[in-house]
Amino acid sequence: MRCFYCLSGDLLQLKPRDEILTLEEIEEVCVAAAQCGVNYIRFTGGEPLVRQGIIDLIERVGRIEGVRKLGLSTNASHLAEVLDPLHRAGVRNLNISLDSLRTDRFAQITRGGKLKPTFDGILAAVAHGGFTIKLNCVMMRGFNEDELPELAALTLKYPLSVRFIEYMPMGQWQREKAIRNMGANIADGADDEFRAFGGHTAATEFLRKTPQEQMYSIEEMKRDLAARFELEETQDRPDGAGPARYFRIRGARGFIGVISPVFNPFCENCNRIRLTSDGRLKSCLLHDEKYHVKKLLRSEGYSRDKLVAVIREAIWNKPEKHEFSRNFDMSTVGG
Known part of the structure; x- marks a missing residue:
């Protein structure tokens, strides 16, 4: 998948193997x-399920003293065939990206991705019964906000959470770069069907809009949902200490969550750090500050105590708030 709001730059460039952390270094x-x-500990990407040896790594991490919970973020296109191994490895939480239930629009968002394998993966995870499932839906005004009720209605049918996330506008430089390279970033396997749907045209038109035209706030989403469904407040938190605020449709089997990184940031309650594939430790997903642990891991004088000290420094120096207006691709930090 090459979602246009995540991978805005040039063609996806895979890093040379020696530039990314080995599985042993991640462990x-x-x-x-x-x-x-x-x-x-949650494994994310890119798409983590395409990394050779990922399930063995997850199993080893699950045996680490002090680790009590394992999660996975995925586009679910490869999920159905590995649900049993993932469950045996200890994964209990699945975060799945799903921004549209329309085949054409899904292809436009992902630059040629196919909806069926993703939705089949979701249904297989539901049928398995061993996972807490959260669907992450980035909502964009004038692009997919008309699907808000349909996405929310999934909670009436399935025991899962649908989490609506505000779209974070790109900086001017990043937006121009995304428009310039939109046609080049088409997923492998994209076919004539994708081009018949307009290819990247709709996404390009969306990116040309101003941030004010693109933004669809959480408060607007809640207002629009309340006009269609009878909503109930809930004290349940399907994601524990995560950033979402939850409510539900009366009689639903699942929950609706809202995540507002723009209009109502959750920075003061954030307790997370992020390790990138090339060995940078980030104390904030949307901040430039990063700690380069790969060099430390590969140094002659490496010791675990030194690594622990760097991690503690990263945690201690978490920024007061994010800087989402900076120019960077979410794909480079595992967004």
């Missing part, structure tokens, strides 16, 4: 993080 960072009090 070592997890061990050190657990010594700092981290007890929930």
